[in-house]
Amino acid sequence: MATVKLLTNEEAEKIPAVKEVFDEIRDLRKTDFINNFWRALGAADPALLKRTWEGLKAVMMTPGNIDPMTREMIYIAVSAANACSYCLHSHTAQARAKGMTEDTYAELLSIVGLAAQTNHMVTAMQVPVDPEFLA
Amino acid sequence: MATVKLLTNEEAEKIPAVKEVFDEIRDLRKTDFINNFWRALGAADPALLKRTWEGLKAVMMTPGNIDPMTREMIYIAVSAANACSYCLHSHTAQARAKGMTEDTYAELLSIVGLAAQTNHMVTAMQVPVDPEFLA
Amino acid sequence: MATVKLLTNEEAEKIPAVKEVFDEIRDLRKTDFINNFWRALGAADPALLKRTWEGLKAVMMTPGNIDPMTREMIYIAVSAANACSYCLHSHTAQARAKGMTEDTYAELLSIVGLAAQTNHMVTAMQVPVDPEFLA
Amino acid sequence: MATVKLLTNEEAEKIPAVKEVFDEIRDLRKTDFINNFWRALGAADPALLKRTWEGLKAVMMTPGNIDPMTREMIYIAVSAANACSYCLHSHTAQARAKGMTEDTYAELLSIVGLAAQTNHMVTAMQVPVDPEFLA
Amino acid sequence: MATVKLLTNEEAEKIPAVKEVFDEIRDLRKTDFINNFWRALGAADPALLKRTWEGLKAVMMTPGNIDPMTREMIYIAVSAANACSYCLHSHTAQARAKGMTEDTYAELLSIVGLAAQTNHMVTAMQVPVDPEFLA
């Protein structure tokens, strides 16, 4: 069930701007597999596909202080709070591919759960920010 | 502005179940500072205060695979998605106290932003989960 | 800070459709106090003010199976999840006015926190629904 | 999977208050099709069905400044943020029926994504409101 | 579809820390049925399973001012706002098992809907809190 169509490989081949992004995804990820998110974006708008892929490369694939597995775990945390089923499936798979063990996943779940619990209680009580926390 | 009162130090001293938790917070954090969240929970219900503190100790202060700074960053990610102003102030302060540099914080912001962007677009399109992502 | 203006009593008196609603609010609540939500809606659009007030009367003030205090507590639960600061202040005040004690409020907070915690963990894991739960 | 039953046409015919609403939906939309949302509400409570339908008529079907297609697109934007799968399917179908092209849909997706991205980053940083933005 | 495996009864029997919790769930609920949430948590981490179950017992099964059916209804309200499909199925089933009639469920739905509607409108307008509502 989707509100959009998903580009097949054959359709993607025929749209140069899509083919360029798909080729790069395959090249950088060293796999022929193109997941449905890119097929949906490509069907919607090749320019949106390209911008989104460029954003993902800059944020998730550029070397930095946060290691690739941890970036995926942060992604999972946000996706849980936003209730994005697709994102949870895809980024949990990617976090595991980047080394997340089941023990580490359980720790992640416990942090996400605790944060949500205290988020909701603090918000309910409208606790005022301590001056000590101001930047 | 709050929907609850906040226990003063004097009031906390007079409620043994609260004093016990506050003493442990001060002891483990090596500071006299008790932030407003605990003062609000203590005013609401000492048993709820104790359960919440025990949960936080188990999740955030027990040695594990995820380092303390990263735990705070995951907390921030969830709190941003849940729009918890207090939590963002308190856990950003704690992440910095545990070593988060401004560079690392900027990376965190960019991941949180990207995840939110793709969460909303994927959800809008109701993209079906690829069979490859199923556990 | 608001993105709208708030009607003063004098301004409200001059707009018949607003005056009619304000008079009924004062009459049914037995107080002269009109809170800012109604002043904002009245400034935005008297017809929206009236529809919203009619909806609130039907849902919150019509006799039914759920008592008035519990209705306010359910309202608080939703408002915490939606991070509505104004709503939490106004409906916590109303829940207390309708009999919510501090003990009951602490129970409410603990349920809201637990639900949020398990909501986020279940969503993160994408736990499939047990057939036993289907209607 | 649902937590409620859905009224069949035969059941709906036998409940006068439901039949009245269903007849009006069919009449105004010029189709025999009654979607599941109304069947669920009718099963839950005919009065809630009627109030909800009256609200929808007032907001979505009364002539105003915002054209019908744009109203559906705003609906989609909110539904994406609230992760309402059913709503996204039904209102995307309706937006298309009211003229939303695939190009326009791609623009909508890009705005929803950008708003979510900046919402989360701004909230994470707790950026103070500029005085220039106050009403 | 899940991002985790679910413990079978045979697997659960072989992990003492899981078996202990499952036995207690069966004992307190007077049924052999263990729903998938516990099977998922047990697979992820027996310690997280135990902490979560202890939390649930303390909040949902300890006598207090809020009756068991109402606790489930508050749970439903939060789960609707957080869009937790599994939680809605499981807690709606439990609310019904604890006496929630269809009339009462319809009232709950109407309160959840009204709260969401006003939450979003108030937040959009950034209505300032009336001094009268401050604790």
Added chain:
Amino acid sequence: MATVKLLTNEEAEKIPAVKEVFDEIRDLRKTDFINNFWRALGAADPALLKRTWEGLKAVMMTPGNIDPMTREMIYIAVSAANACSYCLHSHTAQARAKGMTEDTYAELLSIVGLAAQTNHMVTAMQVPVDPEFLA
């Protein structure tokens, strides 16, 4: 209150990558005013500032099917659902600057409220998607 510092004009002048973006914002918007979001992003990371500004230009300032005022209204709708106070202030101001009248704003509020109401009720009931709505 913020978790970050905000660049002053003098500080911005000294960071070439920030100055370049600020100059372009001033040039395209034909005003000297730089709002706090950009000052915060610039302080966090000039590269993140630039990427975010490029994204905003592409989505909000490139000619397309959706007019500039409507883009701002869609932004407001998402920001209300995500409870982003800053975003609501800034984009409501921009929507007005682009022609949103008070009447149109009231229509927007009513659509946002209705969508949220039905989102929450539909999600609570877990209404199954009608086959007619599938793309």
